[in-house]
Amino acid sequence: DNKGNIISRIHAVWAFLSAIGEVPVNVKFFVEGEEEIGSPHLAPFVEEHKELLKADCGIWEFGGVDHEGRPNIWLGLKGILYVELRVRETAVDTHSSMAPIVPNAAWRLVWALNSLKSEDGRVLVEGFYDDVVKPTRMELELIERIPYPEEEVKKDLGLESFLKDLTGAELVKTLLLEPTCTICGLNSGYTGEGSKTVLPSTAMAKIDFRLVPNQRPKEILKKLREHLDKRGFNDVEIVVHGFLEPAKTPVEEDFVQLVIRAAEEVYQKEAVVYPTSAGSGPLYLFRNVLGIPMVSVGVGYPLSRAHAPNEHIRIKDYLLGTKLIARIISDLGARERIRA
Amino acid sequence: DNKGNIISRIHAVWAFLSAIGEVPVNVKFFVEGEEEIGSPHLAPFVEEHKELLKADCGIWEFGGVDHEGRPNIWLGLKGILYVELRVRETAVDTHSSMAPIVPNAAWRLVWALNSLKSEDGRVLVEGFYDDVVKPTRMELELIERIPYPEEEVKKDLGLESFLKDLTGAELVKTLLLEPTCTICGLNSGYTGEGSKTVLPSTAMAKIDFRLVPNQRPKEILKKLREHLDKRGFNDVEIVVHGFLEPAKTPVEEDFVQLVIRAAEEVYQKEAVVYPTSAGSGPLYLFRNVLGIPMVSVGVGYPLSRAHAPNEHIRIKDYLLGTKLIARIISDLGARERIRA
Numbered sequence: 125d126n127k128g129n130i131i132s133r134i135h136a137v138w139a140f141l142s143a144i145g146e147v148p149v150n151v152k153f154f155v156e157g158e159e160e161i162g163s164p165h166l167a168p169f170v171e172e173h174k175e176l177l178k179a180d181c182g183i184w185e186f187g188g189v190d191h192e193g194r195p196n197i198w199l200g201l202k203g204i205l206y207v208e209l210r211v212r213e214t215a216v217d218t219h220s221s222m223a224p225i226v227p228n229a230a231w232r233l234v235w236a237l238n239s240l241k242s243e244d245g246r247v248l249v250e251g252f253y254d255d256v257v258k259p260t261r262m263e264l265e266l267i268e269r270i271p272y273p274e275e276e277v278k279k280d281l282g283l284e285s286f287l288k289d290l291t292g293a294e295l296v297k298t299l300l301l302e303p304t305c306t307i308c309g310l311n312s313g314y315t316g317e318g319s320k321t322v323l324p325s326t327a328m329a330k331i332d333f334r335l336v337p338n339q340r341p342k343e344i345l346k347k348l349r350e351h352l353d354k355r356g357f358n359d360v361e362i363v364v365h366g367f368l369e370p371a372k373t374p375v376e377e378d379f380v381q382l383v384i385r386a387a388e389e390v391y392q393k394e395a396v397v398y399p400t401s402a403g404s405g406p407l408y409l410f411r412n413v414l415g416i417p418m419v420s421v422g423v424g425y426p427l428s429r430a431h432a433p434n435e436h437i438r439i440k441d442y443l444l445g446t447k448l449i450a451r452i453i454s455d456l457g458a459r460e461r462i463r464a
Numbered sequence: 465d466n467k468g469n470i471i472s473r474i475h476a477v478w479a480f481l482s483a484i485g486e487v488p489v490n491v492k493f494f495v496e497g498e499e500e501i502g503s504p505h506l507a508p509f510v511e512e513h514k515e516l517l518k519a520d521c522g523i524w525e526f527g528g529v530d531h532e533g534r535p536n537i538w539l540g541l542k543g544i545l546y547v548e549l550r551v552r553e554t555a556v557d558t559h560s561s562m563a564p565i566v567p568n569a570a571w572r573l574v575w576a577l578n579s580l581k582s583e584d585g586r587v588l589v590e591g592f593y594d595d596v597v598k599p600t601r602m603e604l605e606l607i608e609r610i611p612y613p614e615e616e617v618k619k620d621l622g623l624e625s626f627l628k629d630l631t632g633a634e635l636v637k638t639l640l641l642e643p644t645c646t647i648c649g650l651n652s653g654y655t656g657e658g659s660k661t662v663l664p665s666t667a668m669a670k671i672d673f674r675l676v677p678n679q680r681p682k683e684i685l686k687k688l689r690e691h692l693d694k695r696g697f698n699d700v701e702i703v704v705h706g707f708l709e710p711a712k713t714p715v716e717e718d719f720v721q722l723v724i725r726a727a728e729e730v731y732q733k734e735a736v737v738y739p740t741s742a743g744s745g746p747l748y749l750f751r752n753v754l755g756i757p758m759v760s761v762g763v764g765y766p767l768s769r770a771h772a773p774n775e776h777i778r779i780k781d782y783l784l785g786t787k788l789i790a791r792i793i794s795d796l797g798a799r800e801r802i803r804a
Contacts, residue, residue: 162659202561206659215622220672221542221742223644224585225626225635230647230669231581238578241571243696245564282555286565295565304563307570308662313649314670319502319546319705321672321744322648329570330654332560332661356583365659402561404661 148457188424200372200400203335341367488797528764540712540740543675681707
């Protein structure tokens with residue numbers, strides 16, 4: 125889902141070169157092709173090339189317009205800790221008539237999982253919320269202005285209502301700001317048609333924790349281990365499949381304000397500013413490790429079908445997105461000249 | 465696992481016919497070939513042919529000797545209720561970034577399951593134990609005499625200890641007399657390699673309840689539905705895959721005593737009498753519906769590999785098992801003559 129954005133940015137730079145022979149500011153492109161598999165080589169690369177990657181500000185890899193053509197500007201991404209919980213109780217599956225005396229891996233997993241989250245959605249891992257930073261008043265105000273297509277999403281998912289009957293600003297606030305603990309997969313024993321009286325030797329659950337500032341995935345992993353051990357689930361193994369820290373740039377940041385103004389002038393519509401996305405990505409390496417103010421703007425639209433067959437962008441969005449990048453470069457150049 | 469038993473019984477009857485031209489008592493064979501798929505046609509057949517199936521006593525379809533060559537006599541089987549719990553929360557799987565506002569079928573299932581059984585193994589379905597009949601003093605005495613190959617079973621399963629560190633008579637008592645609630649299978653969402661950030665739309669668990677006298681599977685099913693509804697799990701669907709009532713014949717029954725004496729004389733070893741098996745089968749149709757005293761004796765041995773490749777019996781067990789059937793027929797004939 126990033127091909128259009130990369131090319132539009134190259135085009136914007138190319139436009140300066142062809143029109144005036146130079147670009148108003150020094151532009152660095154950082155292109156990495158492993159985001160969809162969790163960017164396994166990115167963190168060490170960034171750590172090793174801090175000087176090379178230094179920058180005053182940065183534009184992240186996704187974005188576009190909403191249903192009404194308003195430019196959307198994203199200031200952050202959630203972090204993630206993705207783990208697999210594994211239980212093995214016996215060497216082999218056995219007959220379920222043995223259930224009164226032989227431990228069952230599926231039950232152990234259910235009890236361990238149940239200890240992680242209550243029915244009202246609260247994550248019960250001890251200390252899970254300790255480091256969560258409250259949103260600022262400004263962020264809450266931005267969230268109140270974010271339109272969310274509630275009816276379309278409900279229809280698409282076949283939902284009668286969202287969790288806790290949430291609607292409006294509370295719905296968007298919850299979606300963007302709540303850290304989560306999600307079972308992504310469960311497997312144990314016999315899962316075919318009809319019945320088989322088996323007592324499963326193994327069971328597993330795949331779980332992602334979506335994290336918000338300033339939760340740190342390695343700290344959450346430590347707390348998860350401690351939580352399970354404390355409740356006697358020492359037999360539950362934790363296999364880590366990946367982690368990313370949360371990151372965001374404050375809306376008050378000069379660069380963010382510059383981008384908002386530029387977008388509203390290029391699109392001639394009010395910008396919708398998301399203090400963070402509900403999704404995750406390795407933004408923290410640029411925002412937190414390198415200390416660069418980062419925003420996401422781009423050339424997509426809500427029906428771009430990212431990751432799906434016939435993924436596409438529209439020419440009008442491409443042109444506007446390219447103009448926005450050029451405008452940002454131009455405004456940054458003007459700012460430099462004023463400061464100099 | 466019943467071929468040897470059927471033929472040995474036919475052989476026993478044939479022996480009377482060839483030796484003395486008649487059988488001392490009237491013998492009925494009831495052969496059904498669907499036990500391994502849950503005997504779906506047996507109950508209506510028995511209900512419709514009560515007169516045809518009338519009998520003073522009956523011999524069930526399994527049995528044999530233990531490791532030390534002692535004849536094992538089984539007086540009952542547990543019942544079973546096999547259900548599948550199904551949860552569907554959304555029309556399709558969605559991205560796990562939606563977790564703060566979209567219900568997750570896997571979590572719903574985990575919470576529902578957790579409400580069914582506590583970590584100490586107690587089934588929490590309201591009223592589950594209401595109808596359980598306490599074992600008699602005689603049954604407890606029989607259980608104390610049952611040898612159980614604890615070390616072999618632990619080694620086979622790779623277990624350090626049985627649940628609650630049970631050993632000896634308490635272990636056997638728990639295995640034979642405790643009703644259970646066993647997760648036989650779990651499935652939801654992504655279960656492949658590595659990670660996929662999906663919020664599952666559906667989840668399912670296969671569960672068997674092993675039941676003891678006088679628990680009735682249809683009553684337990686009703687209680688399960690009530691239990692889930694009362695806790696707000698109306699969205700959890702129950703699909704029934706099968707049920708069998710528990711059944712047993714009291715050891716004090718004349719016929720049981722006759723079989724024990726016959727076995728000890730034929731095998732020249734003390735008989736081991738199981739008031740019930742930990743396994744299940746449609747015994748109740750003969751014991752409860754037709755009211756026939758039933759025992760299980762047969763021609764197997766512990767390494768017969770029932771249901772596995774190279775399933776077999778030993779000739780010596782076959783001969784002894786056949787002699788025992790003949791001896792039972794003979795003793796029943798003698799009893800009839802005395803009574804007449």
